[in-house]
């Protein structure tokens with residue numbers, strides 16, 4: 001079932017060939033944010049295997065070191081940078097360190113993220129729910145790229161891959177803070193992508209459905225259809241080789257289009273979707 005699930009969820013399940021990935025990444029600096037666990041750690045290990053020079057960023061330094069030593073044990077290269085992306089100054093400083101200690105990145109996988117499933121009445125007295133989530137999902141990733149992009153533009157090449165979510169297409173109840181923060185970064189990338197193309201930098205947005213990680217564990221039951229981190233890593237690897245502008249399941253794009261085109265239907269449809277998610281989480 002594991003292998004079939006991405007296809008059932010509307011995504012091409014196969015990763016690229018090892019050679020194709022190596023042609024893109026061997027000897028190149030690759031930054032993966034959120035590399036201390038979950039999808040980011042899986043992506044980092046996969047890219048290190050084809051000879052990429054990894055920069056691993058997250059808050060938990062010892063977890064990053066554990067991923068890095070696994071990579072080094074297999075002959076790979078990994079630099080650890082511990083930083084809290086909720087702090088834009090720390091994100092900018094991390095970008096400066098990457099340029100000084102590793103060099104100009106060929107690829108930045110903007111993957112670090114935080115999700116909250118909480119209804120407005122449950123976070124009405126918790127302004128930090130909004131500021132922290134927007135910090136890690138939008139402000140910090142922008143600050144990191146502000147530090148890195150001038151060097152990438154100077155090199156005239158590079159690729160930015162953003163790990164977004166189907167909640168960008170489908171703004172479900174309970175996910176307002178998370179969905180809005182992921183949408184903010186996605187909208188920012190849509191605006192800068194044509195600017196960056198002029199400097200040889202490609203941008204790919206990936207809208208992932210559910211993936212079984214520490215992030216999704218508290219909100220969904222074991223019966224919910226979810227990809228494995230390895231499946232997500234394969235499709236991220238294929239995006240690195242093929243450089244599409246957007247990777248997302250067909251049903252997510254379709255639902256997103258319908259919700260925008262028929263706003264009257266939207267609330268009713270989203271309430272039904274919400275009830276379905278509630279049943280899945282039990």
Ligand SMILES: NC(=O)c1ccc[n+]([C@@H]2O[C@H](COP(=O)([O-])OP(=O)(O)OC[C@H]3O[C@@H](n4cnc5c(N)ncnc54)[C@H](OP(=O)(O)O)[C@@H]3O)[C@@H](O)[C@H]2O)c1
Pocket residue numbers: 033034035036037038039040057058059060061063083084085086110111112113114115136163164165166207208209210211212213214215216
């Ligand atoms: N899992 C899903 O169902 C799903 C679905 C769609 C999209 N996504 C997206 O996929 C990406 C990876 O998620 P995941 O499922 O692998 O989650 P995860 O296992 O919780 O990993 C999140 C990563 O982000 C890092 N991170 C969190 N807050 C940070 C901060 N303030 N500063 C720096 N790094 C921070 C974490 O490391 P530290 O705690 O060490 O900082 C960790 O490495 C996220 O952007 C998420 O929105 C996930």
